[in-house]
Amino acid sequence: MSVLTVEDIQTYYGNSHVLHGVSLEIEAGEVVTLLGRNGAGKTTTMRSIVGATPPRSGSITYAGEEITDLTPDEINARGxxxxxxxxxxxxxxxxxxxxxxxxxxxxxxxxxxxxxxxxxxxxxxxxxxxxxxxxxxxxxxxxxxxxxxxPDVLLMDEPTEGLAPVIVDDLREIVRTVVDEDVTVLLTEQNVDFAFDLAERGYIIDTGEIVFDGTVEEIQERDDLLETYLSVGGVDA
Ligand SMILES: Nc1ncnc2c1ncn2[C@@H]1O[C@H](COP(=O)(O)OP(=O)(O)OP(=O)(O)O)[C@@H](O)[C@H]1O
Ligand SMILES: [Mg+2]
Known part of the structure; x- marks a missing residue:
């Protein structure tokens, strides 16, 4: 059963329409990554889920209960x-x-x-x-x-940013330890290797829309996705 469901959310900063119908479904105990270029909408998706920038429409349910309109503190207190x-x-x-x-x-x-x-x-x-x-x-x-x-659900927005490689290795082990304790994880990363090491499944977001979802293996096999949406491979390799 899905523990966290994001359904067709539309999120704005003032008049600026950033998320155009984002949907995600995360099962209990899964590690899922949300990938995309700078400005794609990863942070806005996280902020929508935790109530910091609530969506204008659409719904977010956690453990079967609607949390879309709760305050950040209430959402935090739910786990x-x-x-x-x-x-x-x-x-x-x-x-x-x-x-x-x-x-x-x-x-x-x-x-x-x-x-x-x-x-x-x-x-x-x-x-x-x-x-x-x-x-x-x-x-x-x-x-x-x-x-x-x-937490029951740990949301991490680019946790490896600014960390030395040896600390990134420590962090990977720490996340593995908490995952073994049945924490559900949603992780955004520019460091796709870190995300691919930890996650089973991923979504790719671009200009506020989910453009792909699949297993990490499926994403890794798709050079076109990596080049188009993640600045990996191709001219950057
Ligand atoms: N406070 C804000 N006010 C207005 N626009 C914003 C605000 N924060 C973000 N945006 C815009 O919303 C879009 C999505 O930004 P967001 O921060 O969600 O992207 P991101 O995928 O997390 O990018 P990055 O990889 O750089 O962290 C961008 O076009 C950004 O300029
Ligand atoms: Mg961001």
């Missing part, structure tokens, strides 16, 4: 956690305070201490303010803040 593309680590709060805040908003959080085990690099930075962290460190806090909530 959906987003790692936003722009990280949103609170600059004047310490790493520990950022994690505790997320922890306190969740129904069934993990202990904050577990996050330092998952991300040992954050341990010595507990009392550092968000504003004093490197981009990669902020990204780790953003991921840890989502994971501490023990």
């Amino acid at each position: 959906l956690s987003l790692v936003p593309e722009d990280r949103r680590v609170f600059p004047t709060l310490s790493v520990q305070e950022n994690l505790v805040l997320a922890h306190n908003l969740a129904r069934d959080p993990r202990p904050v201490e577990e996050m330092y085990e998952l991300f040992p690099a954050l341990d010595p930075l507990r009392s550092n303010n968000g504003r004093n962290l490197s981009g990669g460190e902020q990204q780790m806090v953003a991921v840890a803040r989502a994971l501490v909530q023990r």
Whole structure:
């Protein structure tokens, strides 16, 4: 049964019509990737799901219940956690305070201490303010803040952006660990290799419309898709 269903959503920023009837269906426990070029509508799709930029029409259901018109806090409290593309680590709060805040908003959080085990690099930075962290460190806090909530659905918007390759490897293992605990994942990436390593299935979005969906193997075999929609291969190779 699908745990998250996005049905024909139309999302705008003011008068700017960005999503033109996006539909997605994600089964419990699946890892699904949403791929597309810069400006294709990946972040807007994530923001629509979590209530940050609610769609003007269409519907989003989670665990069989309509969540389209709930507030971001209500949606978060139902078990959906987003790692936003722009990280949103609170600059004047310490790493520990950022994690505790997320922890306190969740129904069934993990202990904050577990996050330092998952991300040992954050341990010595507990009392550092968000504003004093490197981009990669902020990204780790953003991921840890989502994971501490023990989400049922983890939404990650380009989580590898700005991470050193060795940290990307760590993150891949961390995501695998949470997937083994039956978390459902929706992941957008420009780093298609990271997405292809983790996901079973993918959607390709272009100018606010889904132009392809299929298994990761099907996407990987289609050079035309990779070249046209993902800037992979072809002239960029
Ligand atoms: N706050 C905003 N106000 C107006 N237009 C916006 C806003 N945010 C995004 N857009 C526009 O909406 C479209 C989709 O943007 P979106 O951020 O969803 O793309 P994306 O696929 O996440 O791109 P990227 O890979 O660069 O993160 C783009 O044309 C973008 O310019
Ligand atoms: Mg984006």
